Amino acid sequence: MTGIDVWVTIGALTVTTALIRASGPVILGGRELPSRVMDVIALVAAALLAALVVVETFGGEDQTLEVDARFVGVVVAGIVLFFRGSMLWAVGAAAVTAALVRALLGG
Amino acid sequence: MSGASSRERLRAGMRAGVPYAVAAGLVGVSFGVVAEPVMGPTAAIVFSAFVFAGAAQFASTAVLGAGGGALAAIIAGILLNLRYGPMGIALAPSVRGRAIRRAAIGQAMIDASWAMANRGGGRFDPAFMIGATLPSYPVWVIGTAVGALAGDVIGDPETFGLDALFPAFFLALLVEELKRPGAKGAAAIGAGIALVLTPFTPPGVPILAASLGALMGIWRPAADPVIPDAGAEPERSLIVDPAEREQRR
Numbered sequence: 001m002t003g004i005d006v007w008v009t010i011g012a013l014t015v016t017t018a019l020i021r022a023s024g025p026v027i028l029g030g031r032e033l034p035s036r037v038m039d040v041i042a043l044v045a046a047a048l049l050a051a052l053v054v055v056e057t058f059g060g061e062d063q064t065l066e067v068d069a070r071f072v073g074v075v076v077a078g079i080v081l082f083f084r085g086s087m088l089w090a091v092g093a094a095a096v097t098a099a100l101v102r103a104l105l106g107g
Numbered sequence: 108m109s110g111a112s113s114r115e116r117l118r119a120g121m122r123a124g125v126p127y128a129v130a131a132g133l134v135g136v137s138f139g140v141v142a143e144p145v146m147g148p149t150a151a152i153v154f155s156a157f158v159f160a161g162a163a164q165f166a167s168t169a170v171l172g173a174g175g176g177a178l179a180a181i182i183a184g185i186l187l188n189l190r191y192g193p194m195g196i197a198l199a200p201s202v203r204g205r206a207i208r209r210a211a212i213g214q215a216m217i218d219a220s221w222a223m224a225n226r227g228g229g230r231f232d233p234a235f236m237i238g239a240t241l242p243s244y245p246v247w248v249i250g251t252a253v254g255a256l257a258g259d260v261i262g263d264p265e266t267f268g269l270d271a272l273f274p275a276f277f278l279a280l281l282v283e284e285l286k287r288p289g290a291k292g293a294a295a296i297g298a299g300i301a302l303v304l305t306p307f308t309p310p311g312v313p314i315l316a317a318s319l320g321a322l323m324g325i326w327r328p329a330a331d332p333v334i335p336d337a338g339a340e341p342e343r344s345l346i347v348d349p350a351e352r353e354q355r356r
Contacts, residue, residue, distance in 0.1 A: 005177040006146040009167050012177070013184045014157040020188050022210035024195020025202040029209035033200050038229025039289075040324035041197040045222045046290035047297030048190055049281040051317030052218065054301040055310075056274035063306050073271030077278055087279035088126045094275030095133075098268030 069105070073098035113234040120220070120238020127219040128242035130276050132250040134161055137264035137272075139254020141165065145172040148255035155251035159217070159244060161273075163187040166310055186311025193318040194221050201231040215240040222280045227287055289323055296320035 033041070057074045060066035073094035080090040111119070135155060142151035145168055154164055167184035171177075195213050198221065202209045215237040224236035254261065264270065284290050297320030304313035 003146075005171060005180065006150050008177040009171060009180040009184070010150060010154050010157065012181045013154075013160075013163060013167060013188075016181070016185050017158050017160050017163065017188050017191075018214060020185075020191045021195060021213040021216050023192060023213070024197070024199045025209035025213040026206050028196055028199035029206070030203040031200060033229070035229075036325060038200070040321045041200070041229035042225070042227055042287065043289055043293035043321035043324045044193055044197045044318050045225050046281065046284045046287065046294040047317050047320030047323075048194070048314065049218070049222060049277050049284055050294035050298040050320070051301035051314045052277040053274050053281055054298045055305060055314055056277060058302070059305060059310070063308070063310070065302070065305055069268065070271040070274060073268055074274045074278060077271075077275035081279055081282045086126065087276070088129060090279050091130050091133075091272050091275045094271040095268035098271035099266060100268075102266065102268065 069098040069101035070094075072101050116232055116234040117238035120224070120232075120235035121241055122238075123223055123235070124220060124239030124242045127223075127239070127276075128246045130272060131161075131219075131243040132246040133269060133272055134276075135247045135250020136254035136261070137269040138164055138168075139251040139256070140258040140261050140264050141172075141254075142168045142251070143255040143258045148252070151255040152248065152252050156248045158184075159247060160184075160188055160191075161247075162311075183310065186309055187314070189311060189315045190318065191216055193315070193321075197225075197229070198231045198233070198236075200229060202233050212237065217243060218277070219243070219280055222284060225284070225287075293320040293323040296323060 053074070057070055058065045058067065060068075073096075076097040077090040077094035080093050081087075085093075138155065138161065139148075139151055142154065142164070146154070154168075158164055163184035166187045167180040170180040170183045191213075194216055198213070198216065199209075202212050212233050215233075217240050220236045220239035220243070221231070223239050224232045226232055254264075281294060285294060297317035300317045300320060301313040304316055308316075
């Protein structure tokens with residue numbers, strides 16, 4: 001890894017991220033899609049967010065799954081949300097819990 | 108959408124986006140702390156300002172930090188950004204105007220804003236989404252700068268449990284999403300796909316593949332009571348007015 005690698009990475013990701021974000025709206029924008037497609041679209045967020053929760057909770061180095069302090073934090077966040085606590089309380093509780101678990105268990 | 112003007116919906120989006128901006132700021136700080144030793148403060152800040160995609164930035168920085176080259180880092184970043192493909196397709200029917208305008212609106216897609224702009228029935232509110240993204244952008248860049256410049260003072264972000272912040276953040280968004288008809292099934296399938304694929308595929312692929320969970324929607328009409336003549340916006344009751352959403356908090 002060199003300084004060149006860093007700037008090439010940043011440049012390439014600037015371009016590709018903008019292109020990927022533009023692709024859907026540019027190619028399909030403003031078009032009426034069949035109602036069945038719209039029913040599928042309505043559920044994309046739920047499917048993607050659930051996957052992000054799983055990957056960010058259990059994803060470890062080198063494509064492994066691990067259960068660590070993050071998981072305990074997420075469980076506590078879930079409890080906060082269940083009792084209708086706000087997103088910020090949930091997120092804060094997750095971070096504090098994970099920090100405490102790490103401090104107590106030393107890992 | 109509903110009667111509100113696009114300016115009102117933009118403002119409503121901005122109000123709804125503020126708490127997410129606070130969380131994004133903390134994640135930005137941890138990105139700055141992690142990225143600074145790998146690429147120095149300037150590159151870290153430019154990265155956040157130009158790419159504005161947390162997961163991809165963390166992934167490609169991890170590759171570079173482990174001694175990988177640019178190509179591997181770019182591929183890691185692209186894989187994590189590929190979810191903006193299906194997200195953009197979902198957004199597309201709601202985005203009007205010329206191609207350049209549609210491309211610009213797509214740039215405002217970040218996970219939280221996009222999810223909050225989902226109005227059900229396949230409809231999104233682009234003005235609301237742009238508004239919700241606006242507070243996050245400066246905070247993300249400033250957070251990165253703080254982390255990159257004060258990393259020595261801050262120390263390891265994991266000590267503060269900042270890595271538990273991401274999944275909790277997505278969980279909060281998911282809980283809102285699960286109120287929609289059919290969403291629980293789609294979420295369960297999406298989570299299952301992600302869990303099964305994580306050990307076997309490069310990072311990013313499990314999340315992209317999980318969008319297939321939305322195909323549950325094909326069977327949805329049978330599961331839902333169909334109200335005749337209400338076809339235009341069948342989920343009216345679920346369209347949460349942003350002001351109302353705030354009051355509930």
